[in-house]
Amino acid sequence: MRHLYLLRSLVWILMFSLLITGCWDRREIEERMSVTSLAIDPDKKGYEVTAIVPIPTKIIGGGGGGGGGGEGSAVEVFSSSGGNLGYVINMLNEKTTESIYLGNTQIVLIGEGQAKRGIGPFIDFLRRNPEVRRQLWPVVIKGKAKDAVKVQTNLEQVPTNYIKDLLETGVEGEEIPNFYLGKLFVELSSPARQAPIVNYIRAEKDKYEWLGVAIFKKDKMVGTLEDKAELSVLLHLREQKKGRIITTTCPDRKEEIVFMPHDVKRTITVTDQPQVRANIEIRGEIIEKGCALGFDQKKAFNAIEKQLEAAYEKKAKHLMDRAQKEWKLDIFHFGDWVRAFRPELWKRIDWHHTFPSIPIQVNYKVMVKQIGIESQ
Known part of the structure; x- marks a missing residue:
């Protein structure tokens, strides 16, 4: 009898619960x-x-x-x-x-x-x-x-x-x-x-x-960043994204070339001093050029790549100066690397207070896949 009573009670509870459940505050x-x-x-x-x-x-x-x-x-x-x-x-x-x-x-x-x-x-x-x-x-x-x-x-x-x-x-x-x-x-x-x-x-x-x-x-x-080439540097360092096209002068300094990045690889190292070193490797192609380059393909590639590396590094240096002197902010997320890979350094220093005075070096390695060679 006791089991039958419990069974009936359970059935009533289940039936009652069906009546009271639902979204009480539901609105279509x-x-x-x-x-x-x-x-x-x-x-x-x-x-x-x-x-x-x-x-x-x-x-x-x-x-x-x-x-x-x-x-x-x-x-x-x-x-x-x-x-x-x-x-x-x-x-x-x-x-x-x-x-x-x-x-x-x-x-x-x-x-x-x-x-x-x-x-x-x-x-x-x-x-x-x-x-x-x-x-x-x-x-x-x-x-x-x-x-x-x-x-x-x-x-x-x-x-x-x-x-x-x-x-x-x-x-x-x-x-x-x-x-x-x-x-x-x-x-x-x-x-x-x-x-x-x-x-x-x-x-x-x-x-x-x-x-x-x-x-x-x-x-x-506290400010804005509107220079498109410097924004590309920020994307390289912060998100490992390729960024926009960049324009620089030809090796002869007379005309311009336009470089389209395709792939970006980023390596960031933080030392105990502390010091930050960032190496960025970019692969891409020349989509427009106003200068004629000869059939010495290797020499032409090297000249263009060095020119692009210098252009990127110049923009990176200017952006670092703004971040450390004007805004005094780690907009690059270097602090994430310190906290993750140098926990003892993170505990020892106040990163946000120290960041404006930390030496930061950004190096670029550019590899051009297509260039468009002309006879001279």
């Missing part, structure tokens, strides 16, 4: 308003947040270009201000017919003024919000972020989709940093880093232009 996706991008600027109250919401019927209709808030626009723009991001998002909910949903947000546009003031508090909000995807792109906008949502491009109905495509294409080609929100969280949390680099973009009337990267010291922007 149609009942929420998907925000594709947020723009954040400084305000006397704290933050001014602009939310961009696509209008599905206009996007499906395939009408004209996107943009912010004109007649025929494919997006709706909502703005609000307040002392913290969570409060402002709640205020935005009062201006919409449905609650704001951040699960589809792809871009967070940060105005340059806000980046210089600091991004820590609202980054903390994004970290704690379970809806926010770690793969979204944080981007610093030259000027005000809210102006960037007004851009009307001919290629995209939702304007900030243009930024996403621009970044994804550059990352796929290994020409710009793959710096998404999750990496920003790691960068701000790691004791060996504390120097995020965030993609830096300018918004114009009908297009966006990738300018380079914004340099941060912890959560505050």
Whole structure:
């Protein structure tokens, strides 16, 4: 009898549990308003947040270009201000017919003024919000972020989709940093880093232009790096990516040659002094040249390779000077190597305090696969 009683009790418990289970706070996706991008600027109250919401019927209709808030626009723009991001998002909910949903947000546009003031508090909000995807792109906008949502491009109905495509294409080609929100969280949390680099973009009337990267010291922007050759050096050292094409003069110093890198290998050594030595090996091809080179192929290859090595090393030296003297920041992640491979050195010194005075040597080895030989 006792077993029968237990069995009946178990059946009743299972039946009752079927009635009470479920998502108590579930809301259908149609009942929420998907925000594709947020723009954040400084305000006397704290933050001014602009939310961009696509209008599905206009996007499906395939009408004209996107943009912010004109007649025929494919997006709706909502703005609000307040002392913290969570409060402002709640205020935005009062201006919409449905609650704001951040699960589809792809871009967070940060105005340059806000980046210089600091991004820590609202980054903390994004970290704690379970809806926010770690793969979204944080981007610093030259000027005000809210102006960037007004851009009307001919290629995209939702304007900030243009930024996403621009970044994804550059990352796929290994020409710009793959710096998404999750990496920003790691960068701000790691004791060996504390120097995020965030993609830096300018918004114009009908297009966006990738300018380079914004340099941060912890959560505050302290400068920009816009020289494309120096950005390539940064990618070589930091991410072991190939970077962009580089232009230098021919061995006769009269015309120019254009080099396209294909493969990059990086070796970094940290000594006990401490001193950093970085050796970078690049393979690529000449895609354009304005000088005639003779049939002595080996001599021509050597001359071009030496010229390219000198060009890369000159850019590397200038970038090191800026990092150590202007920003005083380890933007190259050398601290990761010290912490991982020289733990006793890491414990002995304050890496971030010592970095500006550490000798750093960067050597390049360039190997040209194709050159294009002409008779003279």
